[in-house]
Amino acid sequence: MTSLPIVGFVALSAGLLAIGLFGVLTRRNLILILISVEIAMNAAILNFVYFAGFLGGAPALRGQSIAVVLVGFAATEVAVGLAIVLALHRVRGTINVAETSELRE
């Protein structure tokens, strides 16, 4: 693993983040936005895993454990997010974010 070039991994996570951000900014469907957030988050988790392997030793354990915790966070986040989506759909009959602009008031 150590032979892999650092630039490739960083580029990979940067690409994932870009894809996620692009999805968040352009999609109007709330579920797709949630998925995009997950993708962007995976870029962060990947960074933890990669830099843990790159550094090795005690810091490696710390990085990998944080990655595991983050996966758990992502799962809870999705659960809460989907609950919001369901609730929104029940109240408004739509999950299109362009049609819900009450924040403006």
Next chain:
Amino acid sequence: MGALNGLFGYAFLVPLLMVASFAIVGLAGGRLKRLEWGGWVAVAFSGAAMVVGVLISVGEMLSPSSYTNVQYTWLHLPPAPGTFPNGFELVVGTLVDPISALLLLVVTVVGFLVMLYSIGYMHHDRGLPRYYAELSLFLAAMTGLVLANNLLEFFVFWELVGVCSYFLIGFYYEKPSAASAAKEAFLVTRVGDVMFLLGIFLYFSTYAQAGPAGGWAANGFVFVHGAQPFVPVGTGNGTTLTIAGILILGGAAGKSAQFPLHVWLPDAMEGPTTVSALIHAATMVAAGVYLLAVTSLFLGFTATDSLVIVAIGGFTAFFAATMAVVHPDIKRVIAYSTISQLGYMVLAIGAGFAMVGLYHLFTHAFFKALLFLAAGSVIHAVGTQNLFQMGGLKKRMRLTAAAFAIGGLALAGIPPFAGFWSKDDILAAVFSQLGSHPAYWPFFLLAFAGVFLTAYYIFRAWFLAFSGPTTRDPTLPEAHEGPWVMQVPLVVLSGFAVVAGLFVFLPGFPGLLLNGAGVAGIPPHYGTTELLLSGASVGLAAAGIGLAWFLWGNGRVFVLPESSPAQPVCRLLLARYHFKEAYDWVGLRAVYTVARAADFVDQYVIDGTVHGFERAFAAISDRLRRIQSGIVSDYAAYVVAGLLLVFVLLLLVAPWIVARLGGS
């Protein structure tokens, strides 16, 4: 020591009684079953005030030099090194001395008589409680002014009588001419008031440290009658003192309607005739003369000031008399006469004979109030002020005709009536100064010529109103004498108009006028020169009366031919020398232009700046408002944009700045 001197400490009762009358009539007068009762309350209070005033005056006559102060310090400043090393205090108090006792006598007696006369004269008017309340307040302020023991207290009451005059001129406020006359009177006297206040400031800055016991300021500007004036009369010549004296003269000219601030007094005749008699003949307009007299005795005028005062007085005496010659309105003729007579008083004071001026003030108050009340009796009877509609009234109004004649003889200066003694004394006094002050000559001659005009115009009015077979305007109501409340004041004032001038020969009375150092001319001295002068002035007066009889007597009406060369002069006099137009023109052109410029600056510069900021912020916030779309994706985009900005700043801008600063 007179037994009445113990009363001096209670002089404050006089204004206080009138304040009580003001409060009672003003607050409760409207609830009385009959509104005249409020008038009787005011009559009772002014009667009580008159008793106190007369007793104080008698006390002063018996032992002239004594005086009492009741002082209350309402402002005390601790000593401040440099400016006021002795501290500074303002006091309120009453000063009873011969001069104030003289004025107190005039104010309370005439005030009471006018109040009594009002019961009959104002009988038909609405707003009676207001009238009696305002008249009471005026008497309170006027007696307060007379009794004030320092210049600032004097100024406070001075303003109070001014505002009362404003209220009472505008008593018939539904009439536009009355409302505008009230405004005019207030504004014109205000010009004088501002000058007066500036004069006080100048004297203050000059004399704050001068005088006994730490300076005048440390003693609260208290008048010190009887002491030597700060500037010996007619000698000092400091520029500051000259300006201060001129400013004081300006204040006096505003109040006493002297040229060039005379325009308001004839228009003030829009008020009830009783108000004209009390305020605009006997008391308030005399306050300016009183101020000049007090200033000349206490502070003293410089030689330049004296000349200016003589000039203003002498010129006004003649100038106002010329306008009275042609006027068709009975009240305005008397008003011009008042201006003219006040001019004589100012002339005497300017020539250094303050007491002689006050002597004329004393006699004038009675016979001029008498003339006004007699005119009021006529107006009450026939309902017009136009002399050319009257005529033949003496058959139906014998008392009024006699009273007006007595007032006219006193005004014209026919012995032994009151005006003769005091006016003659003025002429003799000024004449005695001509040797040392040749510059007084023209003004003496103007005043002397004024004697002829005075006699002419007042008897022209008498002949037009009272003589002849019948009333000229048959539509006028049948004339009749007023009720007893109007007749009694006429009789009493007629008595005063006959004998007031002779008071000065009584033992005791000259004490009221013999106050202070360097007083000459009281009582009048009759040597050969003075007798010749008196003879000449009485001859002039008699000639004036004769001319009036020749032109207007027995129902004759003298019409100036259209082709007469005097016609333009007559028109100029009727137009009052165009002074009112000139002031209006100045007001419209100069003041209005300044006001428009100020308005432009206000609207476009000041308001423009404010509105500009307002519009700029409104526009910016209108733009900013649009980013609040409520759509979450937009907010996410702002977050990303912000994040990118932070990266750019951190990674690109910050290193560049560090490199530029050459930091470590």
